Amino acid sequence: MSENVSVMQRRLELLPVTAAYQPRAEGDEGLELTIGGCRVRALAEQFGTPLYCFDAATLDAAAEQYRTALRRWYPAESAVTYAGKAYLSRAIVQWAQRHDFWIDCTGAGEIGIAAAAGAPPQRILVHGVNKSEEDLDAAVAHAGVIVVDNLMELQRLALRLRNAENQPTLWLRVRPGVAVETHAYRQTGQEDSKFGMSPQEALQAARCCQEQNLLLRGLHFHQGSQFRDPSPIGLALETVLDLAATLSAMGWRMEALSPGGGWGVAYHEDDLPHPEIETYVRFVSQAVVEGCRRRDLPLPKLHLEPGRSLVARAGVAVYRVGAVKQTASRRWLFIDGGMADNPRPALYGARYSALPVIDPERSCTGPAWIAGPYCESGDVLIEALPMPAIAAGELLVVPMSGAYHLSMQSNYNGARRPAVIWLERGNVTLIQRREMLADLLARDADLNW
Numbered sequence: 001m002s003e004n005v006s007v008m009q010r011r012l013e014l015l016p017v018t019a020a021y022q023p024r025a026e027g028d029e030g031l032e033l034t035i036g037g038c039r040v041r042a043l044a045e046q047f048g049t050p051l052y053c054f055d056a057a058t059l060d061a062a063a064e065q066y067r068t069a070l071r072r073w074y075p076a077e078s079a080v081t082y083a084g085k086a087y088l089s090r091a092i093v094q095w096a097q098r099h100d101f102w103i104d105c106t107g108a109g110e111i112g113i114a115a116a117a118g119a120p121p122q123r124i125l126v127h128g129v130n131k132s133e134e135d136l137d138a139a140v141a142h143a144g145v146i147v148v149d150n151l152m153e154l155q156r157l158a159l160r161l162r163n164a165e166n167q168p169t170l171w172l173r174v175r176p177g178v179a180v181e182t183h184a185y186r187q188t189g190q191e192d193s194k195f196g197m198s199p200q201e202a203l204q205a206a207r208c209c210q211e212q213n214l215l216l217r218g219l220h221f222h223q224g225s226q227f228r229d230p231s232p233i234g235l236a237l238e239t240v241l242d243l244a245a246t247l248s249a250m251g252w253r254m255e256a257l258s259p260g261g262g263w264g265v266a267y268h269e270d271d272l273p274h275p276e277i278e279t280y281v282r283f284v285s286q287a288v289v290e291g292c293r294r295r296d297l298p299l300p301k302l303h304l305e306p307g308r309s310l311v312a313r314a315g316v317a318v319y320r321v322g323a324v325k326q327t328a329s330r331r332w333l334f335i336d337g338g339m340a341d342n343p344r345p346a347l348y349g350a351r352y353s354a355l356p357v358i359d360p361e362r363s364c365t366g367p368a369w370i371a372g373p374y375c376e377s378g379d380v381l382i383e384a385l386p387m388p389a390i391a392a393g394e395l396l397v398v399p400m401s402g403a404y405h406l407s408m409q410s411n412y413n414g415a416r417r418p419a420v421i422w423l424e425r426g427n428v429t430l431i432q433r434r435e436m437l438a439d440l441l442a443r444d445a446d447l448n449w
């Protein structure tokens with residue numbers, strides 16, 4: 001097997017599970033990429049580029065892995081909450097409901113999307129480190145669970161809940177003092193993190209709930225995102241279960257416990273294989289069971305809160321190469337998207353890979369710098385990636401594009417957000433249309449000076 005074929009075969013593992021190179025249509029020689037039974041080249045022609053595709057089979061497979069692992073390793077009740085911050089649209093909320101998943105929302109906007117998509121209140125959970133009045137109103141109106149970040153928020157909530165028709169239950173977000181190993185921008189569990197309460201503050205919050213008859217039912221922590229080593233969860237659990245034991249001595253029962261989400265994925269062929277979902281679920285389950293046993297606590301309902309490990313691999317970004325440029329030591333491939341639809345490389349050096357849509361078996365001719373059209377030198381999606389000769393007009397796909405791209409995208413340089421399509425058993429559904437100039441203008445006053 002030539003070196004190039006093996007590189008491209010490894011990159012195929014980053015694409016959705018249904019991805020395959022098949023003989024080209026229309027009698028042309030060579031191979032072309034299909035995803036979910038659909039030809040990517042035809043999709044790019046129909047919907048334009050940049051284009052984001054979600055493969056339903058890949059989403060379903062990840063959901064099944066979570067469900068199966070929880071059934072196998074956690075002997076009490078459990079639930080999966082999809083972390084909507086990874087990517088939220090009505091379609092993904094409706095997909096999550098197919099699997100009986102809860103939806104984690106941050107802020108009134110995400111709550112509004114989940115509610116509009118028909119998620120029932122008992123499956124909407126609300127996070128947020130500085131919830132505005134509007135956020136709290138939306139949470140009280142639509143959510144089943146509000147995760148309280150701090151003592152001031154609890155006071156504001158208590159006032160609201162006094163006369164509210166809806167009475168969401170409350171969980172406390174605990175800051176366990178230990179983060180997972182990941183980029184500093186994605187760590188959240190450390191002592192001086194902006195998220196959550198110290199165990200002492202959480203104790204105070206629990207007393208306050210008791211005094212004010214608030215429905216405190218659970219404890220939550222989240223130590224960071226995109227990690228592969230689950231062991232820091234064990235350390236955090238010690239702290240959080242100690243708190244649960246103290247509260248238990250005061251007569252409170254921890255009905256729900258969530259160690260958040262954050263399990264990692266492989267973004268580049270050098271990161272393969274993908275971390276096993278079962279490894280994570282098994283570790284968490286065993287640590288909770290053992291920790292509760294040692295403290296004589298009944299097993300709580302275990303809520304896992306994954307985002308990227310459910311949706312990252314299902315998403316593929318399709319770009320068209322507009323121009324190729326050679327500078328002193330770099331071959332540049334300019335594509336029609338970049339930091340506006342995927343800010344992660346510029347934000348924290350996230351490393352991606354790419355494949356040509358047609359004829360992946362061509363020999364690599366050397367490294368390429370794949371850059372977007374935006375006015376920032378940091379608008380480089382991929383650096384020094386071995387690639388074959390690529391001509392202007394060709395299509396490239398960037399795998400692992402389902403999480404934290406579309407939810408973080410911007411209109412920088414007037415970029416219009418790309419169309420998003422859903423691929424399922426050979427069928428294509430447009431789930432988010434491409435933005436148009438009219439969308440950009442719709443918010444602008446015309447002062448007519």
Ligand SMILES: Cc1ncc(COP(=O)(O)O)c(C=O)c1O
Pocket residue numbers: 083085086104127188222224225226260261262263305306307308309403
């Ligand atoms: C509270 C909380 N839960 C869950 C997640 C999901 O993380 P991931 O998408 O890495 O699984 C995040 C991500 O930042 C988070 O802040």
